[in-house]
Amino acid sequence: MVATARPAKRRSLWWVVHSWAGFKLSIFLTFILATGTLAVFAHEIDWLITPAMRVAPRDAPHASWGSIADAAQRAAPDGALTTIFAPIDPWFAVEAWVSPEKGAPRRIYVDPWTGEVTGQHGWANVHRFLRQVHRHLMLPTKIGIPIVCSLALLLAASLVTGVVTYKKWWRGFFRWPHTGNTRRLTGDLHRLAGLWCLWFVALISLTGIWYLVETLGGNAPVEQPPEIGVRSPPTGRALDRLVAIAQREKPGLDIREIRFLEDQGVAFLGQDSAWLVRDRVNGVVIDPANGRTTMIMDGADLSIHQRISEMADPLHFGTFGGLPTKILWFIFGALMTALSVTGTMIYALRLSRSETGGGVRIAWRGMGIWRWIGLAAIIIALALTPFAIGGAG
Structure with a gap:
């Protein structure tokens, strides 16, 4: 008897959408996810590389806001004091912004207990870089924010199509990945990480879509205080x-x-x-x-509209619960970034059976014109960085 060959299994439309959303723009998506993940700890990264931001916590009353403002103003007498921020954590210094008549603002750091200036830094830092490159690619906000936030629609599509194509997905939360086969192992890791990230992908997608809505004119009204005329900053x-x-x-x-x-x-x-x-x-x-x-x-x-708007940032970056929630957001942000990478690996390994060339080369060809669009966006953002955030000083 002659065996009849089975026709190749057709991929569902759900699977096609999931693959396209996660693969074609994977270079750009991975960049945005990685910078957003690092942005969760941007202040902490600055703390590590900027000695002036570091203070020793002590069991003593804090210096008054007035004395802190006075110290910051004396440290930069040629500028106007614009903002003072309380320490994020006990080991952080107070940060004051002083704007000179020309040029970018400077950051003045003050010990919250002694009221003494610990040092100064230019306007550019890690936090500013990560925030702006993740939020709008250093482009004008009206252009950059819609570009970045459009990825939230792709994330939402990936979430829905991933759940639909993974049959009985609720059984997979504790399914250990198979070893011995690279393609299967990668697929198992991708599905496992995807399941545990379901809530986080949904959260990031929703807040990203909300940012898009705000940029397109759906932002909530913000009440402004009345004008009283120009006043010198009191210290x-x-x-x-x-x-x-x-x-x-x-x-x-x-x-x-x-x-x-x-x-x-x-x-x-x-x-x-x-x-x-x-x-x-x-x-x-x-x-x-x-x-x-x-x-x-x-x-x-x-109002409900305003509350949704004000909730977006704390939920998107996980700052509402201090260090514990920031650690959690960082871990799941890293998992989301890994999902983008493993998705690309799965595509390359699947095609490697029918095409010649290495996996990276196959994946690169498979992205088509979208690889150049993603690379161009990243290169433009990096090229604009010196002009967008000013000198480090």
């Missing part, structure tokens, strides 16, 4: 008096940031009772000339 005891007024107006406010608004007074921003919101929605704005409160902001009063 020393003058600022401490304003801090006391802000704490009296809003007793639960944990001040994390002080903004010296050019024509709207001094804004004391931070965290209060509302959870999962940016610092900017909780605060008090005061006219430094007369100590009059011109605006009080409370995250608990936000």
Whole structure:
């Protein structure tokens, strides 16, 4: 008897979409995922390479905001104090931004306990690089953000098609990868990592799509304090008096940031009772000339539209829970990046049976014109970096 050859199994449309979404733009996608993952710990990377940011925690009262502002202003007398940030963690210094009449702002670091300046740094740093290259590729935001955020649509497509094509996927969470066969091992690792990343891919996709919606005109309205005329940034005891007024107006406010608004007074921003919101929605704005409160902001009063907008950043970067959530976000960000790499490997290994050449060469050819689009986006972003973030100083 002559055996009848079975026709080749046709791939479903779901599988085709999953492969295209994860493979054709894999170079660009991997770059965005990798920079976003590193951006979770961008401040910590800067802390490691910038000695002025490092302080020794101590069991003592903090220096007043006024004395810190005074020290920062004295360290850069030729510039205007614009913002002061509280330490991210006890081992971080306070960071103050001072803008000169010409050129990029400078960062002044102050010990939060002694009120002494520990050093200065230029505007460019790791955090600024990773934030801007991940967010908009150093391009104008109206161009760069839609390009980057369009990848969120691909991630969402990969999530849905991956679940549909993986039959009985809920059984695979604890299925150990098979060894001995490179192609099977890679596929098993890809599916295992994909399952454990389901919630994270969904979260990053949703927040990325929201950023796209905001850029296209769906951003939530942000209330602005009234104009009061130009005021010089108060420091020393003058600022401490304003801090006391802000704490009296809003007793639960944990001040994390002080903004010296050019024509709207001094804004004391931070965290209060509302959870999962940016610092900017909780605060008090005061006219430094007369100590009059011109605006009080409370995250608990936000509309649904505003609340969604303010939740996006804490959820996207995992900053809402401090170091523990940032570690978790970093781990799953690394897994997402690995998914992009292993997806490309699976494609190359599958084609290597029918095409000549190494796996990398096969994958490169298979990407077609999209490989050049991805590389061009990365090269342009890196080339624009010196102009977009200024000198390191």
